[in-house]
Amino acid sequence: GENVEQHPSTLSVQEGDSAVIKCTYSDSASNYFPWYKQELGKRPQLIIDIRSNVGEKKDQRIAVTLNKTAKHFSLHITETQPEDSAVYFCAASILGILTGGGNKLTFGTGTQLKVEL
Amino acid sequence: NAGVTQTPKFRILKIGQSMTLQCTQDMNHNYMYWYRQDPGMGLKLIYYSVGAGITDKGEVPNGYNVSRSTTEDFPLRLELAAPSQTSVYFCASSYLDSSTGELFFGEGSRLTVL
Numbered sequence: 422g423e424n425v426e427q428h429p430s431t432l433s434v435q436e437g438d439s440a441v442i443k444c445t446y447s448d449s450a451s452n453y454f455p456w457y458k459q460e461l462g463k464r465p466q467l468i469i470d471i472r473s474n475v476g477e478k479k480d481q482r483i484a485v486t487l488n489k490t491a492k493h494f495s496l497h498i499t500e501t502q503p504e505d506s507a508v509y510f511c512a513a514s515i516l517g518i519l520t521g522g523g524n525k526l527t528f529g530t531g532t533q534l535k536v537e538l
Numbered sequence: 539n540a541g542v543t544q545t546p547k548f549r550i551l552k553i554g555q556s557m558t559l560q561c562t563q564d565m566n567h568n569y570m571y572w573y574r575q576d577p578g579m580g581l582k583l584i585y586y587s588v589g590a591g592i593t594d595k596g597e598v599p600n601g602y603n604v605s606r607s608t609t610e611d612f613p614l615r616l617e618l619a620a621p622s623q624t625s626v627y628f629c630a631s632s633y634l635d636s637s638t639g640e641l642f643f644g645e646g647s648r649l650t651v652l
Binding site (some may be wrong): 422426427430453455464465466467470488501510514516517523525526528529530531 | 569571573576578579580581582583586588596597599628632639640641644645646
C-alpha cells in the first residue's frame with residue numbers, strides 16, 4: 422500500500438517568513454495530493470490540493486509543488502502569520518471513478534508549524 | 539447544512555467494554571470514512587463505505603466494526619475495548635464525483651480506554 426513520509430515534524434518561523442513542508446510518497450499510481458490544516462482541538466480542513474497532471478498550484482499565500490518523477494510534493498506558505506500556526510498534514514491517494522472506492526487518503530505524520538511574533 | 543456530526547465528543551471506557559461512535563452527514567455524500575488519530579502518527583483509515591450496504595476495511599480495522607444502513611449514517615462499533623484504542627476518532631465524507639477529492643471531517647470523538 423501507499424506510504425507517505427512528511428518532514429519536518431516541527432517547524433518554527435518568524436512572522437513574515439516563508440515555511441516549507443515536504444512529503445514523499447511510495448505508490449507511483451497515486452494521483453491526488455491534498456494538504457490539510459488542523460488547528461488545536463479542531464477537525465482537519467483542506468487548504469489546497471494538486472492532481473498528478475499539474476506541477477504547481479497556488480492559492481494566495483499557499484502553494485503546492487509536485488515532482489512525480491521523484492515522488493515528492495511540498496507545501497509553501499509565504500508571508501506567514503500567527504494564524505498559520507497549526508498542524509499540517511499531507512496525504513496521497515488514487516482518485517477516480519474507476520477505483521470505485523472513494524478517496525482513501527494515506528496521511529503523513531504531520532508538521533507542527535509555529536509562527537512566532 | 540450541519541455537515542458531518544459525530545457523537546459523543548468525549549468518552550471514557552473500561553477495558554472490555556463496548557460502545558458505538560455515531561456519525562451522520564447531511565450532504566448526501568456517497569462515501570464515508572472512519573479515521574483514528576494518534577499523537578505524532580497522522581490519521582489512519584479504519585473502515586470506509588462507498589454507499590448504503592457497502593463497507594470495506596481500511597489500514598487498521600482490527601477491533602472495530604461498521605455498518606451503513608442509510609446514506610446518512612456510518613456508526614463505528616468498538617467491541618471489547620483495549621487501551622490501544624485510546625485515540626481521537628474522525629468520521630469523514632466525500633462526494634461521489636471524482637472531480638473533487640475533499641474529505642469533510644466531523645469534529646472528532648476523543649476516546650480513552652482505562
